[in-house]
Amino acid sequence: MTTRSARRTRRTSRTLQVAGAGAAALLALSACSSGSGSDSSSSDASGKPSAAGSKELSGTVTVFAAASLKESFTTLGKDFEKAHPGTKVTFSFGGSDSLAASITGGAPADVFAAASPKTMAIVTDKKDAVGTPATFVRNQLEIATLPGNPDKVASLKDLTKSGLKVVLCDKTVPCGAAAQKALDASDLKLTPVSYEQDVKSALTKVELKEADAAVVYKTDVKAAGDKVAGVEFPESAKAINDYPIALLKDAPNTETAKAFIALVQSAEGQKVLTEAGFLKP
Template sequence: MTRSARRTRWTLQAAGAGAAALLALSACSSSDSSSPTSDSSASASTDSSEKLSGTVTVFAAASLKESFTTLGKEFETAHPGTKVTFNFGGSDTLAASITGGAPADVFAAASPKTMAIVTDKNAAAGTPSTFVRNQLEIATLPGNPDKVSSLKDLTESGLKVVLCDKTVPCGAAAQRALDASRLKLTPVSYEQDVKSALTKVELKEADAAVVYKTDVKAAGDKVEGVEFPESAEAINDYPITLLKDAPNADTAKAFIALVQSAEGQKVLTAAGFLKP
């Protein structure tokens, strides 16, 4: 073999060995780089597979009944193994129950004043946040046979009008609206929550009631709504909070997150609530 041939052969062998080394190094590098990716994916998979479970007990203002019931079902569908139970009623009554030791995870009130009953007793886990607002409307009998067109019309004699109790947010709001228009109204009854006031009209036990727009909308053709300008002076903020002694805090936080999410706001806005 000539010197030139031997040199060529050595060059090819060296090149082949180098290529083999590069392939081995590449394979090793590929294997090493895939490990963190695999670990990261496994970690992400583990995080996403941490399922929420158990029952979430939500104490909520009566006016939230329809929208929260819808959100509760959506939450249960999104998180199999969870259940959302509700206690709807007058915010003041619910707040008193919570401070009295009633087990609950979430409190959604119809006014900052009633929420303060809970926060003043250090029963909230954090600072409540406003998630919606609500405005008053007059609910009359279907067809509005008494031709009610203003808040002042409710003061006419012979008209049976129902209001929420003044300790309840809808009652306090109605009183602010009456004060703003310098009107005095003596109702045939004061009700403990807005749904009870609305029911009086639905059952034709009253001619009209001052309730929320959301309740008029939820009632459908059972009542007729009449807007009045003074309601702008009595818009209620609705705060929500995780409770300090929540039995199922993690799942409760997830429900609150749904309420505050774009999807939750969509449901609430469709029900007639105003954005915060």
Template sequence: MTRSTRRTRMLQSGVAGAAALLVLSACSSSSSDGSSTAGSDTSASAAPKLSGTVTVFAAASLKESFTALGKQFEQQHPGAKVSFNFGGSDSLAASITSGAPADVFAAASPKTMAIVTDKNDADGTPVTFVRNQLEIATAPGNPDKISSLKDLTKSGLKVVLCDKTVPCGAAAQKVLEASNLKLTPVSYEQDVKSALTKVELKEADAALVYKTDVKAAADRVQGVEFPESAEAVNDYPIALLKSAPNAAAAKAFIELVTSADGQKVLTGAGFLKP
């Protein structure tokens, strides 16, 4: 082999090597670009971070359990806050239909939820997430020896009921009528917490409230169960509102309430599963 021939082959080999390097570089660049694109797509498809305030209008009987769920929600979504307005379901519904800014409504009965849905102020169909049952609340130790619903009709006994327009009052009227019992309360209260407070302050001897409220009051009252309460178990519906200022966070809060974790908190507070 001549010196000229060897030089020619070396040049050809060098060109081939350079070409191979160019091909490898191109493949590497393509792979890198593909990874970058995939990462970008993954980031774009990720759920947006929740922020801002979620305003929840909820029945008074949900105060303890929803407050706990609100704290849990804020821990899961550090950029979001939950603001509650607890009260009688009828007055909350009236506020919503009058334009009060709110994201979520959780009512203590389908009837009060209907005030909102009939005005087309709910976004979608409300979902029943728990149920609740009445119980008699007495002073600790049950000094008046109340053992039945009929005992509430005793002469001289001061009994408090929720107003007939709110779910706990409507349920009380239903069980009294079903039992053919009549009683004249010393007062009608606008929500269940107000009725319970009357007993706690010894301004009343007994009140018809929810089991969950008796449980939340701990040793400040004593509960007396009665079989007639099964005649008026209330379903609790929850709904996203059409005018929700923070719809994304509101949907996430409703998802928490209806999730297994949410149900654990609610049943732990004494609510019944739907």
């Protein structure tokens, strides 16, 4: 009886040892599995948040932007679409005042980038923007002349020469308002052959040789390449325009719009803009 009891005790002890070892192994495996699962959900190999933890951007974002932003914003739009597959950036470029009027008139858009705080105020005064617009770049005026500058334009005063055909932006457009400010600062009076509704239209007059010179932005002269010659003038320093950007209140695609604005303000966006000739804010 004693011998059988001892055998049963030894068998029970071995069973408990095996069970204990199995439980310990199971707990260790569970801990390992839990730890690796947590790591993979929070970051990838580069240490950046994984796709599972971030919201995918999609759909179209519509940007209303000043005509002078055409080249740089088109580049940024392509960069944005490449970085966010499934998105599309569409632009409406033109005079900031007419774009602002379209927005307050109910035109569907997500983002507004204006060439002056005054034209942005048309939108903010109507409560059609979200938050406070942020200045993302600045721009300075320059004189665009025919290639080779055959009329020897060397200053703002030279534009007042008799017989010289000069084009200005309309005074309601930021480039026109800035040009008038520079002229006033120099006590100069200039009667242009035409007033244009945006800066690209003014530049085109010179490119087509329909005008001898135009007062535009440095960025436009740079974008035109050898189609025009550029002449700097000191009075332009007194008429530098700040460019504000804002998310619009009734934006159809808010999240994607915010991401595009973030790109414009990022180091990558600023690099594209400064290479185009814009000044940092």
